[in-house]
Amino acid sequence: xxxxxxxxxxxxxxxxxxxxxxxxxxxxxxxxxxxxxxxxxxxxxxxxxxxxxxxxxxxxxxxxxxxxxxxxxxxxxxxxxxxxxxxxxxxxxxxxxxxxxxxxxxxxxxxxxxxxxxxxxxxxxxxxxxxxxxxxxxxxxxxxxxxxxxxxxxxxxxxxxxxxxxxxxxxxxxxxxxxxxxxxxxxxxxxxxxxxx
Amino acid sequence: xxxxxxxxxxxxxxxxxxxxxxxxxxxxxxxxxxxxxxxxxxxxxxxxxxxxxxxxxxxxxxxxxxxxxxxxxxxxxxxxxxxxxxxxxxxxxxxxxxxxxxxxxxxxxxxxxxxxxxxxxxxxxxxxxxxxxxxxxxxxxxxxxxxxxxxxxxxxxxxxxxxxxxxxxxxxxxxxxxxxxxxxxxxxxxxxxxxxx
Numbered sequence: 088x089x090x091x092x093x094x095x096x097x098x099x100x101x102x103x104x105x106x107x108x109x110x111x112x113x114x115x116x117x118x119x120x121x122x123x124x125x126x127x128x129x130x131x132x133x134x135x136x137x138x139x140x141x142x143x144x145x146x147x148x149x150x151x152x153x154x155x156x157x158x159x160x161x162x163x164x165x166x167x168x169x170x171x172x173x174x175x176x177x178x179x180x181x182x183x184x185x186x187x188x189x190x191x192x193x194x195x196x197x198x199x200x201x202x203x204x205x206x207x208x209x210x211x212x213x214x215x216x217x218x219x220x221x222x223x224x225x226x227x228x229x230x231x232x233x234x235x236x237x238x239x240x241x242x243x244x245x246x247x248x249x250x251x252x253x254x255x256x257x258x259x260x261x262x263x264x265x266x267x268x269x270x271x272x273x274x275x276x277x278x279x280x281x282x283x284x
Numbered sequence: 285x286x287x288x289x290x291x292x293x294x295x296x297x298x299x300x301x302x303x304x305x306x307x308x309x310x311x312x313x314x315x316x317x318x319x320x321x322x323x324x325x326x327x328x329x330x331x332x333x334x335x336x337x338x339x340x341x342x343x344x345x346x347x348x349x350x351x352x353x354x355x356x357x358x359x360x361x362x363x364x365x366x367x368x369x370x371x372x373x374x375x376x377x378x379x380x381x382x383x384x385x386x387x388x389x390x391x392x393x394x395x396x397x398x399x400x401x402x403x404x405x406x407x408x409x410x411x412x413x414x415x416x417x418x419x420x421x422x423x424x425x426x427x428x429x430x431x432x433x434x435x436x437x438x439x440x441x442x443x444x445x446x447x448x449x450x451x452x453x454x455x456x457x458x459x460x461x462x463x464x465x466x467x468x469x470x471x472x473x474x475x476x477x478x479x480x481x
Contacts, residue, residue: 093334093349100327105315106308107301115301117373119331120338120347127335130297134316134328137290141317150317152290176314 148193345390
């Protein structure tokens with residue numbers, strides 16, 4: 088392509104973002120170059136600001152401008168409840184749902200023999216330290232995948248001797264879900280966990 | 285969301301890229317923050333470099349680090365052939381195909397009554413200037429959309445009196461295309477333009 092190497096490099100880096108392939112990265116680069124003042128320059132600045140300001144929380148692993156993060160230091164949140172998630176994205180999802188008013192612990196992934204993710208590569212040691220300090224309930228909010236559930240079982244075994252209440256998220260029919268479109272695993276889980284009205 | 289406003293701003297700006305919605309922008313922001321050294325900082329730098337270096341070519345409207353652009357100044361390209369395209373993306377697509385060795389003229393869009401795009405808002409006046417200078421053939425490579433074809437007809441009328449050969453791209457069955465999956469318009473165009481073997 089007879090274009091400057093600056094454009095090529097921009098496209099190559101954009102193509103490494105999730106959700107953008109080589110073709111959509113080209114489209115994105117063109118839009119950026121056309122909207123130089125309102126998009127390209129502000130986005131470059133926002134990235135530099137984020138790179139300078141955002142860091143992982145030393146306590147829970149959340150990403151924030153301060154460490155410990157604003158969730159860990161929020162006095163209105165219940166310090167006795169700890170929700171363990173695989174990833175910061177899961178923490179954000181739970182915060183958007185506004186369903187949990189305790190604190191979080193981000194593992195940084197899930198156990199996976201295939202990908203070589205062992206317990207040592209996850210933020211497990213810090214979790215065992217944290218639960219010693221006045222935690223009453225640990226909620227294991229892993230993904231409902233093989234890796235997530237393996238991780239949940241592993242953590243349940245580890246936490247068994249600590250005298251804690253350990254819970255996990257309910258599995259069942261998603262709200263708004265139609266039975267016809269659900270897989271057998273979900274239907275079976277929903278059936279087994281049926282409740283009296 | 286209990287996260288720094290730097291993350292929020294990054295997500296908002298990323299969500300304005302084509303191909304990324306609010307959800308995928310969040311995923312992209314997380315990936316960027318996790319890959320700070322190998323992705324976030326290089327991408328911010330690449331954007332600043334592009335913002336500083338890339339500008340539209342004064343002659344043809346292509347985007348490049350120099351103006352006139354490297355295509356306009358390439359002595360190996362035929363200066364008597366001019367290919368008119370709607371957008372820089374179309375120019376890039378033709379260059380990737382490596383099918384054309386003349387020069388380009390980027391209109392900056394297509395005529396559209398609905399979007400209020402009149403001839404004055406396109407790079408038409410400069411095109412009329414350029415064709416006076418030793419051009420033998422003008423290839424109208426508009427998109428095969430209503431707007432693109434309207435623009436092609438408008439330009440054909442304008443260029444009629446200039447004593448030029450004016451051509452347009454062929455319409456027909458795309459290479460690799462199956463008739464069963466093509467629309468009636470394409471099949472009809474391919475039939476009408478059938479050629480002897």
